[in-house]
Amino acid sequence: MPQSPETEDDLPEQMRVRREKRQRILDAGEDPYPVTVERTHTIREIVESYDAEGLGPDHHTGVTAAIAGRVIFLRNTGKLCFVRLREGDGTEIQAMLSLAEVGEERLGEFKQLVDIGDHLQVTGEVITSRRGELSVMATSWRLAAKTVRPLPVEHKPLSDEARSRMRYVDLIVRPEARENVRVKAAVLKSLRATLDDRGYIEVETPVLQHTNGGAAARPFDTHVNAFDEDALLRIALELHLKRALVGGIDKVYEIGKTFRNEGVDNTHNPEFMMLEAYEAYGSYDTMAELTRDLVVNAARAVGKTVVPARDGGTIDLEAPWRRATIHELVAEATGADVTPTTTEEDLVALAERHDVALQDHWGAGEVLLELFEKLVEHTLIQPTFVCDYPESVRPLAKRHRSVPGLVEAWDLIINGVELSPAYSELNDPVIQRERLEEQARLAAAGDPEAMDVDEDFLRALEFGMPPAGGMGLGVDRLVMLLQGIGIREAILFPISRRE
RNA sequence: GGGCCUCUAGCUCAAUUGGCAGAGCAGCGGACUUUUAAUCCGCGGGUUGUGGGUUCGAGUCCCACGGGGCCUACCA
Numbered sequence: 001m002p003q004s005p006e007t008e009d010d011l012p013e014q015m016r017v018r019r020e021k022r023q024r025i026l027d028a029g030e031d032p033y034p035v036t037v038e039r040t041h042t043i044r045e046i047v048e049s050y051d052a053e054g055l056g057p058d059h060h061t062g063v064t065a066a067i068a069g070r071v072i073f074l075r076n077t078g079k080l081c082f083v084r085l086r087e088g089d090g091t092e093i094q095a096m097l098s099l100a101e102v103g104e105e106r107l108g109e110f111k112q113l114v115d116i117g118d119h120l121q122v123t124g125e126v127i128t129s130r131r132g133e134l135s136v137m138a139t140s141w142r143l144a145a146k147t148v149r150p151l152p153v154e155h156k157p158l159s160d161e162a163r164s165r166m167r168y169v170d171l172i173v174r175p176e177a178r179e180n181v182r183v184k185a186a187v188l189k190s191l192r193a194t195l196d197d198r199g200y201i202e203v204e205t206p207v208l209q210h211t212n213g214g215a216a217a218r219p220f221d222t223h224v225n226a227f228d229e230d231a232l233l234r235i236a237l238e239l240h241l242k243r244a245l246v247g248g249i250d251k252v253y254e255i256g257k258t259f260r261n262e263g264v265d266n267t268h269n270p271e272f273m274m275l276e277a278y279e280a281y282g283s284y285d286t287m288a289e290l291t292r293d294l295v296v297n298a299a300r301a302v303g304k305t306v307v308p309a310r311d312g313g314t315i316d317l318e319a320p321w322r323r324a325t326i327h328e329l330v331a332e333a334t335g336a337d338v339t340p341t342t343t344e345e346d347l348v349a350l351a352e353r354h355d356v357a358l359q360d361h362w363g364a365g366e367v368l369l370e371l372f373e374k375l376v377e378h379t380l381i382q383p384t385f386v387c388d389y390p391e392s393v394r395p396l397a398k399r400h401r402s403v404p405g406l407v408e409a410w411d412l413i414i415n416g417v418e419l420s421p422a423y424s425e426l427n428d429p430v431i432q433r434e435r436l437e438e439q440a441r442l443a444a445a446g447d448p449e450a451m452d453v454d455e456d457f458l459r460a461l462e463f464g465m466p467p468a469g470g471m472g473l474g475v476d477r478l479v480m481l482l483q484g485i486g487i488r489e490a491i492l493f494p495i496s497r498r499e
Numbered sequence: 500g501g502g503c504c505u506c507u508a509g510c511u512c513a514a515u516u517g518g519c520a521g522a523g524c525a526g527c528g529g530a531c532u533u534u535u536a537a538u539c540c541g542c543g544g545g546u547u548g549u550g551g552g553u554u555c556g557a558g559u560c561c562c563a564c565g566g567g568g569c570c571u572a573c574c575a
Contacts, residue, residue, distance in 0.1 A: 260575095
């Protein structure tokens, strides 16, 4: 835990010692935090250039290198010191400091002043040690940046709390933490590449909004001082990307943060990365193909096309994906006959038989959705497109081309978790207004997640939005799936309470 | 929101029935020119989350508050 002691005397012993070392360096006329240090090679360049086994032990390459990295291991023996340096990508190399090469004074200072955790620069010949390990035999050393706080023990895992609160420390001591960062970057790069290859245009749209819309969620409140107006943080990207569609950006996507002022648990963080893509003249069928490509390409990009499932099995993302209607899935799970014409009364009775609690104001659509979420969703381990929802639970989707009462929408479930929704997008401004006004009635009745009537969005639709397919994808959840980790590991700096 | 668990040295964890607060790593001093979580000798390091209470005596028991976790509920 960070501390702010009143005086130096209050510092924990190890911090006091390290501060004293910093001061001693200053007193000796050296800079413990130089602007820059000499660096002729990255550690990676050296490690990749030499094959220590091929060279054999005690080999001298005759090549002099200046390298820098964080001290992660230190062995101060009498006249020969060993120090393991690591650079940001995780590459490590050993440096050796001998009495013969650096002299008694500098060797003594090294032992006195350098700690595990410091950033250190050494210059010397690239050699192999007597044990055959690729090393730099230093002729000089210099601190690149002094570390005044002791690092945690490398061999014991940090507590979960310390991991997420002090990710900077987690990244130093845990390779998986570093890997998660790089995997997420690779996933983002792959998502963009898949979309860019198909001719999609990336845009950015406002985070600060006047109305709540695009999803069912509680927003964060904020305030715009310049207008003295209250505002909201967006819960989805949808309504602005559709405005872009109206304007003729026929294939459009955005990757960005969205914010939902709701629960925090192992699959929910209040701010999270969302991808949404819209394609003019597409439909939820073309979005299914796109989504599968996005997920499979991302999986290939990080070399994880077969991932562990939470039921102990595995998921082969390259295998065929199932497609089933929500009615079929609920029927399958309950053994009851469930179809789009099943009455609300029968659905309520079915919920009672399966101990699914309902809310009074729900209609048939909400009851069906609740049955699905409580009885089916967590059982869908292999990738499944859950299709064709009741109109009332998907207010932004277009009516089904052949089944009355349904809309063309699907949810992709993998490993029991919703990863991606998609619609054939509603573009009739009259019906859209009716649906949003119904949402506004729910909001007025106290539903904190209901959407507002976004008059500007409706005005845009009135100018004509082409028929379109649209999809969304939770980027953090894709990383969770590929890495088999929770959301607090998939997000570099997840939310936590003020300390 | 409800229930259960947890918070002790820089880190990870011990501490019997309420009876001197400990270990490993890390740190400090010493030895060691080939170490890999070195080894050996010696030494420091604590407001036991915070505030109350019970008690001759509290890390331990009670109350309140705070942080974290799990389950549950809610929330796509």
